[in-house]
Amino acid sequence: MSTRSIYIASPEGETGKSTVTLGVLDLLVRQVRRVGVFRAVSRVPDPPSSDAGVDAPRDHVLEMLLAHDGVDLAYEDAVGVTYDDVHADPESALSRIVDRYHAVAERCDAVVVVGTDYTDVTGATELAFNARVAANLGAPVLLVTSGRDRSLDEVRALNRLAVGELRANHAQPVGVVVNRSGPGVLAGAARMSEDGLPVWTIPEEPFLHAPTVARLTEAVEGSLMLGDPDLMAREVLDVIVGAMSFEHVLDHLADGAVVITPGDRADVLLGLLSAHAAATFPSLAGIVLTGGYVPRGVIAQLLSALGPRVPVVATRLDTFTAARRAAETHGYVTVGATRKIDVARALFEQHVDGEALLARLDVPRTPVVTPLMFEYGLIERARADRKRVVLPEGDDDRILRAASTVLARGIADLVILGDEATIRARAAELGLDIDAATVLSPTDPEHVENFAAEYARLRAHKGMTLERAREIVTDVSYFGTMMVHLGLADGMVSGAAHTTAHTIRPSFEIVRTAPGVSVVSSVFLMCLPDRVLVYGDCAVVPDPTAEQLADIAISSAATAAQFGVDPRVAMLSYSTGASGSGADVDKVRTATELVRERRADLSVEGPIQYDAAVDASVAASKLPESSVAGRATVFIFPDLNTGNNTYKAVQRSAGAVAIGPVLQGLNKPVNDLSRGALVADIVSTVTITAIQAQAPSPGAAQEETA
Numbered sequence: 001m002s003t004r005s006i007y008i009a010s011p012e013g014e015t016g017k018s019t020v021t022l023g024v025l026d027l028l029v030r031q032v033r034r035v036g037v038f039r040a041v042s043r044v045p046d047p048p049s050s051d052a053g054v055d056a057p058r059d060h061v062l063e064m065l066l067a068h069d070g071v072d073l074a075y076e077d078a079v080g081v082t083y084d085d086v087h088a089d090p091e092s093a094l095s096r097i098v099d100r101y102h103a104v105a106e107r108c109d110a111v112v113v114v115g116t117d118y119t120d121v122t123g124a125t126e127l128a129f130n131a132r133v134a135a136n137l138g139a140p141v142l143l144v145t146s147g148r149d150r151s152l153d154e155v156r157a158l159n160r161l162a163v164g165e166l167r168a169n170h171a172q173p174v175g176v177v178v179n180r181s182g183p184g185v186l187a188g189a190a191r192m193s194e195d196g197l198p199v200w201t202i203p204e205e206p207f208l209h210a211p212t213v214a215r216l217t218e219a220v221e222g223s224l225m226l227g228d229p230d231l232m233a234r235e236v237l238d239v240i241v242g243a244m245s246f247e248h249v250l251d252h253l254a255d256g257a258v259v260i261t262p263g264d265r266a267d268v269l270l271g272l273l274s275a276h277a278a279a280t281f282p283s284l285a286g287i288v289l290t291g292g293y294v295p296r297g298v299i300a301q302l303l304s305a306l307g308p309r310v311p312v313v314a315t316r317l318d319t320f321t322a323a324r325r326a327a328e329t330h331g332y333v334t335v336g337a338t339r340k341i342d343v344a345r346a347l348f349e350q351h352v353d354g355e356a357l358l359a360r361l362d363v364p365r366t367p368v369v370t371p372l373m374f375e376y377g378l379i380e381r382a383r384a385d386r387k388r389v390v391l392p393e394g395d396d397d398r399i400l401r402a403a404s405t406v407l408a409r410g411i412a413d414l415v416i417l418g419d420e421a422t423i424r425a426r427a428a429e430l431g432l433d434i435d436a437a438t439v440l441s442p443t444d445p446e447h448v449e450n451f452a453a454e455y456a457r458l459r460a461h462k463g464m465t466l467e468r469a470r471e472i473v474t475d476v477s478y479f480g481t482m483m484v485h486l487g488l489a490d491g492m493v494s495g496a497a498h499t500t501a502h503t504i505r506p507s508f509e510i511v512r513t514a515p516g517v518s519v520v521s522s523v524f525l526m527c528l529p530d531r532v533l534v535y536g537d538c539a540v541v542p543d544p545t546a547e548q549l550a551d552i553a554i555s556s557a558a559t560a561a562q563f564g565v566d567p568r569v570a571m572l573s574y575s576t577g578a579s580g581s582g583a584d585v586d587k588v589r590t591a592t593e594l595v596r597e598r599r600a601d602l603s604v605e606g607p608i609q610y611d612a613a614v615d616a617s618v619a620a621s622k623l624p625e626s627s628v629a630g631r632a633t634v635f636i637f638p639d640l641n642t643g644n645n646t647y648k649a650v651q652r653s654a655g656a657v658a659i660g661p662v663l664q665g666l667n668k669p670v671n672d673l674s675r676g677a678l679v680a681d682i683v684s685t686v687t688i689t690a691i692q693a694q695a696p697s698p699g700a701a702q703e704e705t706a
Contacts, residue, residue, distance in 0.1 A: 004032075004363045005101075005111040006174070007040075007134035007141045011127045011162040013118030015146040016179040018061045018333045019208060021114055022068075022341065023348025024142065027358055028110045029070030030376040032366050033530075036073055036108035037065040040080045040097050040133050041116045060334045061114065067335045070372045077104060080133075083116075090129065098136050110363060113139055127162060131169035140174040140361060141166055147181030148204055152188040155181075163195060173197055174360045177352060180204040198360070200352045208340055210235040211331035213286040213311050216258060219329040220288060220322045222315035226303060227286070231311055233336065234285045234431035239326045243319055246271040250281075255428055258286045260323050263293025263314060270299075273308050279421040283428035284310050288326070292316040309429065338401065338679075339431060342408035349409070371527035371657040377564065378687045382411045387490035387693040389686050390483050392476035393497045394418030394439065397430065402682035404432040411683070412690040415489055417442050417476050442479040451482040458510060481506035484668050490693035493685050495673035500539075504663065507670040514667050519544065521552040522661035523559050524647050525688075528654060534560040534567075534634045535650075538643035539661035539672075546587045550594035553636045555664040557602055560634050562695060563688075569595070570613035570632035571606025572642070576622045580607070588638055603627050610635070610646075659684050662692070669693050 006028075008021045028035045039062045058075065066073060080097035105111050115130040134141045143162055147155050159176050166173050178185060178192070181201045192199040214232040216239075217224065224232065237256030242249040246268050249259065253275060261268045269289065275281040287310065294314050295303055303312075315322055333340045348354075389406075393399045394416040400423070403414050413436070416423060420439040427434045440447070452469040455478070459469070472478050477498060483489040484507075495503040504520070513520055521544075523536035536556035537544070544552060549571070557567035573588040574580065585607050592606035605613070605628035612622045612629050619630030637643030651658045663671050669692035671685050 004109070004361060005105065005113055005137060005139040006361055007113040007115060007130070007137065007139040007171075008144060009115035009127065009130040009134065009141050009166070009171075010118070010144045010146075011158065011165070012146065014148075014180075015144045016202075016208060017114070017117070017144045018064065019202070019344040019347060020142065020144050020177050020179060020352075021061070021065060021112060022333065022344050023352060023354075024357070025065060025068055025070070025112050026345060026348070026376070027354045028112065028363065029068070029370075029372050031358060031363050031373075032109035033368060033370055034072070034108045034110075035070050036104045036111040037062065037068075037071055037078050038080065038101050038104050038111055038113045039078055040101075040113055040130070041086055041093075042079045042082055043117075060332050061117070064333055064335050064337075064341070065112070065114070070370075073104065073107075086129065094129075094133060094136060097133055101137050109366070111139075113137060127165050128169050131166045131171035134166075134172075135170040140172045142357070143173055143176045145176065145178050147178045147185035147201065149182070150185065152185050152192070155185050156192060159192070159199065160195075163197065175200070175357060177202060198353070198356060202347050202351045205343060205347060207235060207237065207343055208333060209330050210237055210256075211329045212236065212337075213258065213313075215331060216286070216288075216326050216329050217311075217313045219325045220260075220313070220315045220317055222288060222313040222317075222322075225289070225294060225312050225314045226308055227311035228309040229311075231286075231309060231429060231431075234429070235331060235337075235340070236285045236326075239323065241319060241323050242268050242272070250275060253282045253284070255282045256285045256431070257282065258288060258326065259284060260288040260290060260319060260326060262319055263289035263291045263295075266295055266299045269295065269312070270302070273303075273306060273310070276308070276310050279425060283425060285431070286311040286313060288313045288315060288322060290315055290317055290319040290322045339404055339408070339433065342405045346408045346410065368530035369527075369532055370529060371532075374525075374527050374532050374564075375657075375659075375684065375687075378684075378691060379409065379411055381694075382687045382690040383409075385694045386410065386412055387690040388413040388415060388488075389689050389693075390415040390417065390480040390489040390492045391686075392417045392442075392480040392492065392494045394423045396497050397426070398496055398677065398679050398682060400427050400430060400432055400434060401679045402686065403427075403434050403437055405679070405683050406686050407434060407436045411687050414438070414686075415440055415483065417480060442474050442476050447479070448473055451479065451486075454486065455482065455510065475506075477502055478506045478510075481510045481670065484670065485510045491669035491671070491689035493671050493673060493682065493689050495671075496675060496677050496682065499675075500672050503672045504540075504670060507663075507666055511666050511668050511670060513665050517555060517665040518551050519548045520663060520665040521548075521555055522663050523556050524658045524660035525563060525565075525662065526647065526650060527657040527659065532563075532565055532633075534563075534565055535643060535647045536634070536636055536664075537640065538637065538647045539640070540663070542640045544639065546590035547594065549587065549591035549636065549638070550598065551665070553591065553595045553604065553634070554599055554602070556634050556636060557599070557604075559662060559664050562691065565633050567602065567634045568628045568632050569602060569604040569606075569634040569636060570608050570610075570628055571595070571604065571636050572610055572613065573607030573638055574609065575607055576609045576612045577607070579622075584638060591636075605629055605632070606636075608632075659688065662688050 081093045085093040189201040242259040242261035451473040456469040521537040522539040526533045560567040588607040613632040616630035623629040
């Protein structure tokens, strides 16, 4: 397949081009296996010159794009030339850009080329130079313009001029994105077709341009005096000068604000810290003390005793200069800015028709399924029929970070368990947006009473009393499971801070197994570089009987189908076909026959060795007539020891992405996290749970039939 590319260009600076570039990169990663990124002109040396030193600045946009999971390129390979090169000899620079681009294109199926940023002024010819580069690369151009502080007519005139400039220099525009658009531009979007080109509008989102506390601290030449260094990454949404009396400062406070105040105003400082700690007042991003004054004596002792987490920064600059510099400081979408990346992706997905853009680029979808393609497909499925997932561990920062991502990308609606004031305050402190989540206390009297009555009814045969049930259901795992059972949530994800037993035991007691299923089991979705396989059971049942093994196989086939994997089931053993004997092989043979009796429609083979299940040449010699051998997609292990070790071996040795464990066999979805789960793992598990919840409840289906 020849390399497809797209050139992202703008006619001016500050268009938010990185937001659009990230969105286009996401689109291509879902479509082809190997996606590259190329920066035609950069502000920084490439490769960095020996006298630049190890701290030479790097292109933050390029670094952010190269950090994308779907890109595998070194920074030095992804840069064409510098602005100095273009100034010195434009023709030579153009020739070098083309050469370096083709070196990247040879390794990729598609390349996103990022144009200049107008940070080094080259005059009115900068867009023309971008057009010439695009034409010489044979890359169609997606034009990004800014609608900020512009009327609809002004935007249309700018688009017309820019498209004309591209065409005059032999570039091929394929569409226009008007980013940072105000209400007037958004309202007139339908009337903005530009000479047959599609025009998409993305609204202004101030958060994307907000600096972090760390960046603002650098701008005011300050240093952290007090507070949590981890909170220096929080975005600053407002800058307030607090030089008036404290009661008037209070009137101006806002969430995410940094207050700049003279360093000798101890009254204001102490008041700000008190307001920040109060649940009913805004959560500050930071405080800047000016003039070189820092608290001393008894005030310093008091501050030390208070131990504030909010960053308190000291600078020698005067208040006016510090405020001016802070106001002029802007933020970027950078590698570590998770929330900004989430917001940027969500804006692009909501406002740009990705399928229409891909059609104009004529990028065919590869027949293989990479891990990223699979994960993006899951997100799209979850969004299509959004479900409500409960997260019981609201006191874990990983859960809050994952919740922010899930909500920003529209994957699921969320209920987070815990004290609402504490959880929302911590989320604000971390710079996270969980406003759309419902936060519910597991000690809420009304719910506790209702849940206790239902739990006592369910467990009456075990002698459960209402009084004891009231105590049990306040446990977050039981509370969350009761929400799922009673339809207040569609699924539950827990385990980041609790054991597997603590997470899933309530589901055995309350949600219970689906009709016709004798055992709850699990699978891992194993995302290999070119396909997705299903492994079961690798996490729950230690030594299944033949009947349980058959259940696991049938449940695993259903799970595979639910996630788009055509189920061809291999019942694994240490021998293939009739070649071996013994209790372990006989168990697998019996389980295989049970599967065939219960589900004659399933493609199943067993007993079969792993190599015969995956390797067509081995399969041809051992089971030449089998429809499963050599092409199995669902692998059922004879016991937990084999399954757990095999999935980990494949994960580490083959570089597979293991998603799971995904619990199966329950009436409603409940999934367990590893206590070492990363934020990305939690997001994936919530996505899986939401998709599981889209299927009709087996118990409900049986009741309807009855």
